[in-house]
Amino acid sequence: MDNAIFKKVQETLAGALGVEASEVVPEASLKRDLGAESIDFIDIIFRLEKSFDLKIPANDLFPSHIFTDERFVREGMVTPEGIHELRTKLPYLELGDFERDPQVSKLADYFTVKMILRYLEEKLGKSSGCSDTCQS
Amino acid sequence: MKGRARRLYGIGIDIISRTRMEAFLARHPEMIPRRFLNARERRFWRTMDAVGLAEIFAAKEAFFKACNEPWMGPEGFRGMHITRCGKEKFNMKWRVRNSGRRYRGEGVFFHDGDLVGAQAMIWSS
Numbered sequence: 696m697d698n699a700i701f702k703k704v705q706e707t708l709a710g711a712l713g714v715e716a717s718e719v720v721p722e723a724s725l726k727r728d729l730g731a732e733s734i735d736f737i738d739i740i741f742r743l744e745k746s747f748d749l750k751i752p753a754n755d756l757f758p759s760h761i762f763t764d765e766r767f768v769r770e771g772m773v774t775p776e777g778i779h780e781l782r783t784k785l786p787y788l789e790l791g792d793f794e795r796d797p798q799v800s801k802l803a804d805y806f807t808v809k810m811i812l813r814y815l816e817e818k819l820g821k822s823s824g825c826s827d828t829c830q831s
Numbered sequence: 832m833k834g835r836a837r838r839l840y841g842i843g844i845d846i847i848s849r850t851r852m853e854a855f856l857a858r859h860p861e862m863i864p865r866r867f868l869n870a871r872e873r874r875f876w877r878t879m880d881a882v883g884l885a886e887i888f889a890a891k892e893a894f895f896k897a898c899n900e901p902w903m904g905p906e907g908f909r910g911m912h913i914t915r916c917g918k919e920k921f922n923m924k925w926r927v928r929n930s931g932r933r934y935r936g937e938g939v940f941f942h943d944g945d946l947v948g949a950q951a952m953i954w955s956s
Contacts, residue, residue: 733892733902734847738855740905741862753866757904763930771899799901 696721700815707746708808711738721809729808736806743811749818756806756814758785762799773797787813840955841936843896845889846948852885869909882947886940887913889949894923897951898934923951 701721709716712729725731731739740751754760758781761767767777778794788810793802856863863884864876872879872887891911895902911925919940926933938951 734851734855734888736902737867737905738858741859741866744862753904753906757902757906759903759906760929762901762903763927763932765930768901803902 696812697816700819701812703746704743704808704811704815707742708739708811711735711742719808721807721812723808724804725806725808726803731806739811743815747815747819751818754784755818756785756811768799771799773799773802785810787817837954840953841897841899842950842952843893843898844948844950845892845896846946847885847889847892849881849885849945849947852888852947853881856881856884866905867908869912871912882942885947886949889947890921890923890938890940890951893938893949893951894925894934894936897936897953898925898932900927900932921949 705716705719708714708719708725708729712725712731712735714729718729723729725736725739736757740753740756743749744751761773761777761780761784764777764780767774767780773781773793774797778790778797781788781790788805789807790805793805864873868876868887875883888908890913891908894911895907900907906928910928911923914922916922920937921940922935922937924933924935934953936951936953938949941948941950
């Protein structure tokens with residue numbers, strides 16, 4: 696994990712969510728653990744763009760194109776094709792046990808600090824050790 | 832003759848703190864109109880205050896829930912169109928991009944101290 700990126704992400708998320716920086720750990724779920732609501736997700740995107748001087752296209756972190764496609768989401772559940780699409784288009788998102796009960800409304804629980812770190816490391820072209828280091 | 836009964840397809844409710852919206856507005860004055868509002872809403876941007884923006888936000892969040900669609904981020908917000916009907920009521924429509932799904936609904940705003948809220952309903956007949 697790139698420490699400089701992690702520090703910046705920690706500060707950004709702590710500022711956006713009104714939590715202590717120490718609570719912003721890689722495994723923390725933005726919604727479940729840090730209490731992020733929808734306005735916070737938008738605030739986080741805008742803050743990250745400023746902090747890292749980059750543009751984060753909406754679909755990069757929030758896969759709305761998958762949600763609107765009936766091949767991928769049917770009756771509120773992500774289909775196997777949708778799971779495959781998520782893995783392909785959002786490789787930094789760790790789905791964990793999501794496949795067991797793939798309710799689309801629960802997907803946001805899997806948006807973690809680590810997901811943001813992995814995304815930024817890839818976007819900024821840093822070699823990512825996060826996928827290994829953060830697993831444990 | 833009896834008319835066809837209206838059936839409630841979905842209902843959604845959302846509240847947001849005006850203070851939270853003021854902070855969001857102060858921090859991202861250039862990003863909000865560009866990334867968050869649609870072309871129609873941008874026309875009123877210069878005169879929009881935190882309460883007005885909170886109403887738009889709450890109405891769209893409530894409408895997402897009434898439609899039973901997953902949250903789609905700024906993309907989803909921009910696609911929804913609100914028409915105010917007086918101070919407290921609104922109509923909404925949304926054509927979900929890249930899908931055949933279209934929704935029309937109505938709702939009301941409410942205010943309670945620091946909170947700004949909206950309730951949206953979609954009826955089918």
